Amino acid sequence: MSVLRAIFRIREVLLVLAIAGLLAIVSAARPAFASPGNLAAIFTDTAILVMLALGQAAVIMTRSVDLSVAANLAFTGMAAAMLNAAHPGLPIGVVVGACLAIGLALGAVNGLLVWLLKLPPIVVTLGTLSIYRGLAFVLSGGAWINTFQMSERFLAFPRTELVGLPVLAWLAIATIAGASILFGWTAFGRALYATGGNPTAATYAGIDTGRTTCLAFCLSGMLAGLCGYLWVSRFAVAYVDVAAGFELDVIAACVIGGVSIAGGIGSVGGAVLGALFLGILKNALPVLGVSPFWQMAISGVIIIAAVILNTRTERSRGRVILKRIDRLEGVRA
Amino acid sequence: MSIADLSPVRADPPAAPAFCRLPDRGRSRLAERATSWDALLFVLFVAIFCANALASPYFLDIWNISDATFNVTEKAIVALALAFVILCGEIDISVAGTIALASTVMGWLAGTGASMPAVALAGLGTGLLCGIVNGALVTALGLPSIVATIGTMSLFRGLAYAILGDGAFTAYPAGFAFFGQGYVWEWLSFEFATFLVLAIAAGLVLHRTALGRSVRAIGYNPAAARFSGLRVARITFLAFVVTGLAAGLAAVMLTSRLGSTRPSIALGWELDIVTMVVLGGVSITGGSGSIVGVVLAAFVMGLITFGLGLLNVPGIIMSIVIGLLLIGVIALPVIVGGIGRRVSAGRP
Numbered sequence: 001m002s003v004l005r006a007i008f009r010i011r012e013v014l015l016v017l018a019i020a021g022l023l024a025i026v027s028a029a030r031p032a033f034a035s036p037g038n039l040a041a042i043f044t045d046t047a048i049l050v051m052l053a054l055g056q057a058a059v060i061m062t063r064s065v066d067l068s069v070a071a072n073l074a075f076t077g078m079a080a081a082m083l084n085a086a087h088p089g090l091p092i093g094v095v096v097g098a099c100l101a102i103g104l105a106l107g108a109v110n111g112l113l114v115w116l117l118k119l120p121p122i123v124v125t126l127g128t129l130s131i132y133r134g135l136a137f138v139l140s141g142g143a144w145i146n147t148f149q150m151s152e153r154f155l156a157f158p159r160t161e162l163v164g165l166p167v168l169a170w171l172a173i174a175t176i177a178g179a180s181i182l183f184g185w186t187a188f189g190r191a192l193y194a195t196g197g198n199p200t201a202a203t204y205a206g207i208d209t210g211r212t213t214c215l216a217f218c219l220s221g222m223l224a225g226l227c228g229y230l231w232v233s234r235f236a237v238a239y240v241d242v243a244a245g246f247e248l249d250v251i252a253a254c255v256i257g258g259v260s261i262a263g264g265i266g267s268v269g270g271a272v273l274g275a276l277f278l279g280i281l282k283n284a285l286p287v288l289g290v291s292p293f294w295q296m297a298i299s300g301v302i303i304i305a306a307v308i309l310n311t312r313t314e315r316s317r318g319r320v321i322l323k324r325i326d327r328l329e330g331v332r333a
Numbered sequence: 334m335s336i337a338d339l340s341p342v343r344a345d346p347p348a349a350p351a352f353c354r355l356p357d358r359g360r361s362r363l364a365e366r367a368t369s370w371d372a373l374l375f376v377l378f379v380a381i382f383c384a385n386a387l388a389s390p391y392f393l394d395i396w397n398i399s400d401a402t403f404n405v406t407e408k409a410i411v412a413l414a415l416a417f418v419i420l421c422g423e424i425d426i427s428v429a430g431t432i433a434l435a436s437t438v439m440g441w442l443a444g445t446g447a448s449m450p451a452v453a454l455a456g457l458g459t460g461l462l463c464g465i466v467n468g469a470l471v472t473a474l475g476l477p478s479i480v481a482t483i484g485t486m487s488l489f490r491g492l493a494y495a496i497l498g499d500g501a502f503t504a505y506p507a508g509f510a511f512f513g514q515g516y517v518w519e520w521l522s523f524e525f526a527t528f529l530v531l532a533i534a535a536g537l538v539l540h541r542t543a544l545g546r547s548v549r550a551i552g553y554n555p556a557a558a559r560f561s562g563l564r565v566a567r568i569t570f571l572a573f574v575v576t577g578l579a580a581g582l583a584a585v586m587l588t589s590r591l592g593s594t595r596p597s598i599a600l601g602w603e604l605d606i607v608t609m610v611v612l613g614g615v616s617i618t619g620g621s622g623s624i625v626g627v628v629l630a631a632f633v634m635g636l637i638t639f640g641l642g643l644l645n646v647p648g649i650i651m652s653i654v655i656g657l658l659l660i661g662v663i664a665l666p667v668i669v670g671g672i673g674r675r676v677s678a679g680r681p
Contacts, residue, residue: 065479113660117667120617122424122479126604127660134653142647240649248483261477293498293596297491303484307476 011258011313015273019280026284033287040165046279047172048227048234050272052246053253054179055220057271060254061196062213063263064114064121069224070246071132072106076228078136081145081238088151095154099229100222106132107221111214121213129247137240145238158233168230175223179268182219192216196263252299253278256306258313274306370614370666374629381633385640392643399520403513403590405635406524407583408602409628412609413528413535414579416627417572419610420539422552422619423478425467425573428580429602430489435459435584437493440502440594449506456585457578463489464577468570486603493596502594513590524586531579536624548572552619608659609634633658 027034052069059066076099083095106128113124147155158168165173183189194202195209202209232238257274259266278299285295385392392398411428418425439456447455463485470481515523539545550558551565559565588594613630615622634655641651 113664117664119660119663119667123611123617123663124660126607126611127656129604130608130652130656131660134649134656137647137649138653142649248487251480251483252487255480255483261480291495291498293494294491296487297495300484300486300488300491303487304470304476304481307480307484308474311474311476 012267012269012273014309015257015270015277019273019277022277022280022284026287030287033284040169042280042283043172043276044166044169045283046276047168048230049249049253049279050172050275051175051223051227052220052250053257053271053275054175054268055223056250057254057257057259057266057268058179058183058192058216059121059213059220060251060259060261061192061263061266062209062216063196063199064213064216065125065251065261066107066110066217066220067122067125067247067251068106068110068128068132069220069250070243071129071136072103072221072224073228073231073246074240074242074244075106075132075136075139076102076225077232077242078140078145078228078238078240080229081150081232082140084151084154085145085149088154092153092157096226096229099225101225103225103228104218104222107218107224108214110221111217114217115210115214118210121217133240133244136242140238140240142240145232147236150233150236155233155236158230168234171226171230176268176272183268188212188215193264196260196265198264249278249299252303252306255303255310258306258310260310277302371623371625371629373662374612374614374626374633378629378633378636381636381640385636385643388640389643392640395520398639399522399525401635401639402522402525402528404638405631406522406528407587407590408606408609409631409635410528410531410586411576411579411583411602412606412613412627412631413531413624414572414576415606416535416610416613416615416622416624417539417548418478418569418576419607419615419617420548420552420619420622421569421572422555423471423569423572424607424617425482425576426479426603426607427463427467427482427486427489428576428606429599430486430493431460431463431577431580432584432587432599432602433493433596434463434489435581436588436594436598437496437502437596439584439588440505441496443505443509444502447506449508452506452509453512453585456588457581460577460579460581460584461574462577463580464574467577468573471573472566472570490596493598497594497596503592505589505592509589510592511589513586513588524590527582527586532624532628536628539624544568549620549622552616553621605634605655608655612659612662 023034032038052073056066056069079102080095080099083090083098110121110125110128113119114121158166158171160167162170183192191202191207191209191212194205194207195212199209202212231243235242253275254266254271255261255274256277257266257270257272259271259274281299281302282295285298286292290298411432415425415428435456438459439452442455443452467478467482467485470476470485471478474481511523513524517523517526539548547558547563547568550561550563551568555565584599587599591598609630610622610627611617612633613622613627615627637654637658638648638651641654642648
């Protein structure tokens with residue numbers, strides 16, 4: 001156990017070092033980059049990615065994957081914007097509550113299909129990815145909801161400053177705190193690790209692995225719903241293609257953070273640092289004068305490097321009789 | 334064998350009943366065929382074909398149907414190869430990224446004044462190279478294919494963006510248009526003819542050779558395959574390389590058909606292609622599936638897209654239909670199997 005802990009620690013230390021190195025390189029060229037104000041701005045910019053990565057981490061931990069988060073975000077964001085356009089007087093609490101409920105419902109559809117019908121998660125979420133985004137189109141008729149159709153309060157909520165940080169950043173911090181408690185201190189958190197680590201053993205230990213997986217999908221869906229409102233409000237526009245392809249960024253953040261796609265391994269700190277690393281990189285490239293068109297290729301290289309690193313560390317756990325087969329057994333995503 | 338046995342999802346085997354009635358003879362081959370996954374797809378195909386013919390007066394026209402094959406052929410060619418990767422129990426998400434990179438390399442080469450064969454070969458070569466990178470990451474470094482190919486997807490398309498930026502290549506040598514726009518006989522396009530030839534080749538390899546049997550063995554149980562002396566890593570590597578090559582070929586056809594390259598070319602195709610393979614009855618966990626199924630799935634998807642297009646349904650609505658079809662078609666055998674088991678359990 002202490003060996004495992006050490007590995008976890010190394011991963012997070014590694015990421016902190018990588019982030020520090022990145023900041024050092026950028027601030028050598030542009031000293032203002034590492035100023036507290038700019039770092040806070042980057043954190044706010046990355047807040048949505050952090051929250052989605054935490055939900056995704058729970059799903060990946062159970063040997064599943066949720067490809068539908070960005071589509072869920074787009075649908076819920078559109079619903080929130082239309083709700084606001086139709087009833088501008090509605091309190092923000094109601095809008096946020098509706099978003100959480102819609103996101104939860106969409107996540108539950110994924111979870112129930114995986115739990116009750118035992119369908120492979122990757123296929124289910126591949127299907128719901130198209131369906132949810134299509135439904136966003138059906139809902140809006142392809143129209144955009146623009147800034148002037150959104151009420152003052154709807155736009156102002158994530159931007160409101162509280163003790164130096166906007167509400168958006170505080171929501172991310174609250175999610176990180178909530179996830180730390182959920183993963184580390186509750187029976188559900190233990191069930192998550194057990195379900196992904198060894199489903200057979202988990203079942204014998206009395207854990208309902210299907211239910212745990214379903215709840216993980218619900219959590220991911222709920223966070224995606226919340227982020228739907230935050231995204232639309234932050235960018236002050238809602239359209240069908242909002243956050244297209246963002247699910248891959250979210251998965252990348254988890255993988256960089258050391259969450260194993262084979263399930264059972266991962267930490268809140270890792271997922272958060274993985275998301276922050278991507279966020280800082282995204283903000284650093286333009287500052288360094290690298291063409292933004294290089295960003296995709298660079299994040300591809302970083303994802304591959306992170307996966308190689310993950311696979312190396314995971315190999316050292318347990319007794320490996322036949323390396324190749326040991327790996328294949330684990331990759332039933 | 335029933336539909337449930339052939340579904341892409343391997344259901345847990347039902348608990349053995351206390352008293353088992355042994356049938357005095359096995360089910361006939363005809364009965365087996367009639368309840369197979371391919372038969373289900375074929376019925377679906379005929380139903381959609383008839384529905385299309387009834388819904389639109391413009392559908393039953395050989396040129397219209399020939400035109401309809403274009404929007405699906407390039408994806409179907411990649412799906413034929415990807416089926417082997419998925420049968421091995423792996424996945425390749427990077428196919429659309431490979432198409433984008435191959436198309437960009439071709440456009441760049443064409444811009445330097447290279448000849449037509451050189452441009453086409455460069456496209457195929459780029460695809461091959463991308464396949465080798467994927468194969469090496471998965472088999473030599475032992476990475477889980479889903480995350481490794483998410484990484485390479487970003488890398489390949491990212492390189493296309495890095496080379497092209499927000500520009501486009503539009504100059505291609507004379508004769509290059511044939512690959513995507515040419516006809517070999519009357520209404521039979523070069524693209525579709527190539528697809529048919531490749532489909533027959535893929536079917537023969539999968540169902541009539543030792544290699545095809547090995548691929549399924551690896552997907553069904555990699556450990557048993559390894560202990561049976563199969564070269565698991567080498568065969569898996571080969572599947573990735575062939576998929577890269579197929580993506581290269583698709584890039585040649587698509588680029589030739591569009592006559593231009595932007596870095597966003599073939600965006601989102603990986604989902605369509607994976608859907609095609611899974612809809613074709615290939616188990617996403619590997620080990621079972623048929624080429625006939627993949628070909629039928631390609632036709633079904635092509636017909637739905639084309640038929641809804643004739644009815645002026647927007648493309649995004651089609652994606653709902655495809656998504657529902659994907660989930661419905663894998664959920665159906667599970668539900669039918671569950672009801673069947675309950676009925677037979679209730680029997681005295």
